[in-house]
Amino acid sequence: MRLEIRLAGFGGQGIIRAGLMLAMASCIYEGKNAVQTQSYGPESRGGACKSEVVISDEDIDYPKVVEPDILVVLSQEAYNAYVETVKKGGLLLLDPGMVPLRESKNVGVRVFMIPAAKIAEQLGKTIVANVVMLGALVSITKIIGIEAFRKSLLSNIPKGTEKLNLAALRKGYEYGKKLLEEADTSLNIA
Amino acid sequence: MTKKQLEMKHPYERFLRKERMPHIWCEGCGNGIILNCFARALDELDIDLNNVVVVSGIGCIGRISGYVNADSFHTTHGRPIAFATGAKLAKPELKVVVISGDGDLFAIGGNHFIHAARRNVDIKVICANNFVYGMTGGQYGPTTPLEAWTTTTPYGNIEQAFNLVHLAAASGAVYVARWTALHVRRLTESIKKALQKEGFSFVEVISQCPEIYGRHNKMKTAISMMKWFKEASEVRNFSDPAKADISPSRIIVGEFVDVEKPSYGRLLREMKAKLQTE
Amino acid sequence: METKNKAMLSGQHFMNGDVACAEGAIAVGCRFFAGYPITPATEIAERMARRLPQVSGVYIQMEDELASIAAVLGASNAGTKAMTATSGPGFSLMMENIGLAVMTETPCVIVDIMRGGPSTGQPTMPGQQDVMQARWGSHGDYEIIALTPSSVQEMFDLTIEAFNLSETYRVPTFLLADEIIGHMWERVNIPSAKSIKVVNRKKPVTPPSEYGPFKPDEDLVPPMACFGEGYRFHATGLTHDEYGRPKTDSAEVQQDLVQRLCEKIRRNSDKIVKVDRVLLEDAEVAVVAYGIASRAALSAVRKARAQGIKAGLLRLVTVWPFPDKQVEEVAQKVKALVVPEMNYGQIVREVRRVAKETPVIFLSKLGEEPHKPLEILDALGEFRK
Incomplete structure (x- = not known):
């Protein structure tokens, strides 16, 4: 079973690292096959940025995402560019604070709104918004076990930031869990 | 010729690949003097030829690597310093000497010169400066004096020339000297110093090219060019390299820089040793 | 990933193609890297800068790609396995000395992480636009070897293969990857040191007085002496005979040399080619x-x-x-x-x-x-x- 995930936003949000942590969790800590690819512009900060992950029990031929099962967007621009690409029955995770204008004809996609930047801000560092988002993704989609993800997270962050990152993961995970429990209300159409 | 004379060996024969003789250089050319002084320096320092690598670029003097009886490499135009950098860093016990011309080292290869000097790579650079591209028939180059005539300055040169000792000093060379092909003893001494010095060392040799440069500039013979060297040369040891002029009336020669600074290779070894013990 | 002072990171890893390439090089014994930063090959240089000093190797960042390839040839002739990594614009700058590597039969590996061209083109986007340049980019007639990895595992495996081929045939060997493969993260299995095949250039068996640096064996590849080994050889980019003597006016020497440089690859192509x-x-x-x-x-x-x-x-x-x-x-x-x-x-x-x-x-x-x-x-x- 092939699963495609696209994460998009702008440079500096940790989009590429986020995709990497997902792929690594799946590949190294859960023994599946996973590939992460990326595309980015010449800017280190602020340009459009996209990270793609393919996870499969079988060998992965094509490493890029064609029609994402899961789309995570952290900017209005990314939302506008990719909202229509999500597979029917797929999931859309977005930060409502970063994507204020949400109008799409893509029906049949379940939408989860996670105020990742806001939660990260409450933790004291907005840079962990990506980890908050991934925590929510893990609890909502269950594509990766929380333990595997935790290990992947720890091997991808600088020393001394473990506490902050783990807190971000927990907050995001719990927020996602709560959303899922209230699933009826979150079953919006994108 | 007596039998004894036939059996006589030139004292520097062992430094040359005899089967490559005769060389391609014109009669009266200064390159032979440079080769001679280089051989004498190696001899006087008793350096093991098996540890010497001579690297040259393109141009008349570039052929010198083929004549020296050591490991030697005749690279592409402009790149001997970069090649030598790789050889020296890969095998630090080698003595790596670049011998090349003004066009090779300072026009097409100028960037490598300033950066090797800046890094203080432990290589020795001897430049035969004859003010002209000899091998291609006499076009002007980066050291051609103002107003000189060459095949591509038919109305006189309007470009300013590089002052090589100033360039070398400013770029960070730890040893810098300039002599003419007339100053054979002092030139040999400077080559010896360069060979013994740790770090990027530079010796410029003002070399006569009567055939290609001289004849366009009213000095048709080697003698007339060397007369100019003799009359114009002024030894000004450790004077300001910026003022080391070369003009029809004055050629400032001497040693200009002799300082101590850790070479790139030494810093690299220290870094690696630190990594191993950490 | 703990890398300290280890030449082989045996085990399973999740890494990107550029890093896998660097690790493959170190695994096969490359101990010299000279390069100039360029997207999307920079990660190879960064990895080598960190790793080579750990294994007693040399990383040097040169002033441009002309210098990078020249330094690689210098290091290789001094007896060290050497490589550089670049992308299109830098690859173009290297072309003349790639010809020198061909002519002087200097083993070296050149990695080109291809991006969109011509010219500066699309630095962060993938391309496969340099494959003909790899074959024909330098002037004159010659043959080279080029490998095209399609996974991160192959970035590791084929870098090893590239070194082995380069050492076997004394020919510059290219690893032509693209931005996606270079930046893509995938699983890589790094085997144990003893299970990696390492080929080193063959050394002369004749005494220095009889040695011809370009005198081939039956496989058309001459044994290679290196600087400081007492052979006192001479090599030149000029057309030369078996003893490295310039022969710029002999049609026969030119014919023999160019023919051999091409035939040593063509005749061995069955051994080289993999599909x-x-x-x-x-x-x-x-x-x-x-x-x-x-x-x-x-x-x-x-x-x-x-x-x-x-x-x-x-x-x-x-x-x-x-x-x-x-x-x-x-x-x-x-x-x-x-x-x-x-x-x-x-x-x-x-x-x-x-x-x-x-x-x-x-x-x-x-x-x-x-x-x-x-x-x-x-x-x-x-x-x-």
Whole structure:
């Protein structure tokens, strides 16, 4: 079973690292096959940025995402560019604070709104918004076990930031869990 | 010729690949003097030829690597310093000497010169400066004096020339000297110093090219060019390299820089040793 | 990942293609890297800068790519396995000294992580636009070897292979990857040190007085002495005889030398060339692809089979010397060949040359995204029964 995930936003949000942590969790800590690819512009900060992950029990031929099962967007621009690409029955995770204008004809996609930047801000560092988002993704989609993800997270962050990152993961995970429990209300159409 | 004379060996024969003789250089050319002084320096320092690598670029003097009886490499135009950098860093016990011309080292290869000097790579650079591209028939180059005539300055040169000792000093060379092909003893001494010095060392040799440069500039013979060297040369040891002029009336020669600074290779070894013990 | 002072990071890793390439180089014994930063190959340089000093190697950042390749040749002639890594613009600058490496038979590995060209083009986007440049970029007649990895594991494996081929044949060997493969993260299994095949250049057995640095053995490859080993050899970019003596006016020496430089690769091409054959046994249509395009091709072939189309894939692991025989063999069996490339038509010219009467459909792709499997499947769909 092939699963495609696209994460998009702008440079500096940790989009590429986020995709990497997902792929690594799946590949190294859960023994599946996973590939992460990326595309980015010449800017280190602020340009459009996209990270793609393919996870499969079988060998992965094509490493890029064609029609994402899961789309995570952290900017209005990314939302506008990719909202229509999500597979029917797929999931859309977005930060409502970063994507204020949400109008799409893509029906049949379940939408989860996670105020990742806001939660990260409450933790004291907005840079962990990506980890908050991934925590929510893990609890909502269950594509990766929380333990595997935790290990992947720890091997991808600088020393001394473990506490902050783990807190971000927990907050995001719990927020996602709560959303899922209230699933009826979150079953919006994108 | 007596039998004894036939059996006589030139004292520097062992430094040359005899089967490559005769060389391609014109009669009266200064390159032979440079080769001679280089051989004498190696001899006087008793350096093991098996540890010497001579690297040259393109141009008349570039052929010198083929004549020296050591490991030697005749690279592409402009790149001997970069090649030598790789050889020296890969095998630090080698003595790596670049011998090349003004066009090779300072026009097409100028960037490598300033950066090797800046890094203080432990290589020795001897430049035969004859003010002209000899091998291609006499076009002007980066050291051609103002107003000189060459095949591509038919109305006189309007470009300013590089002052090589100033360039070398400013770029960070730890040893810098300039002599003419007339100053054979002092030139040999400077080559010896360069060979013994740790770090990027530079010796410029003002070399006569009567055939290609001289004849366009009213000095048709080697003698007339060397007369100019003799009359114009002024030894000004450790004077300001910026003022080391070369003009029809004055050629400032001497040693200009002799300082101590850790070479790139030494810093690299220290870094690696630190990594191993950490 | 704990790397300290370890030459081999044996075990399972999740790494990107550029890093896997650096690790492959270190595993096979490369101890010298000279380079100049350029997207998307920079990660190779960064990895080498960190790793080489740990294993007593040398990393040096040169002033440009002209210097980088020259330093690599210097290091290799001093007896050290050496490499550089670059992308299109830097690759262009290296061309003259690649010719010197060919002429002086200096082993070296040049990695080109291809981006969109011509000129500065698209620095952060993938391309397969330098494959012809790798073959023909320097002046004169010559042969080189070029490998095209299509996975991160192959970035590791084929870097090792590139060094081994370069050392065996004393020829510059290229690893031609693209931005996607270079930056892609995948699982890499690094084997134990003893299970890696390491080939070193053959050394002279004759005494220095009889040694000819360009005097070939029967395989047309001369044994190689290095600086400081007492052979006192001379090498030059000029046409030279077996003893390294310049022979700029001998037609015979020029004929013999150029012929040998080409033939040492051509005659050994059966040993050099590697391809990967997938579902070709009964194939009626085949895709010929390499690098990133071969990943979409594999997906397309599988999808085609699921639809009852007898499709197969010939994946080129070696593009130079071109696998004439292998492509011809497939071409003779199928109704058509499909060649997807991230360029405007390069390897397809070779495929057409070899395929003769068999029709060849070319699928060009330029810019950010590689071919999609469905685009290749569309071309295969015409052969549905």
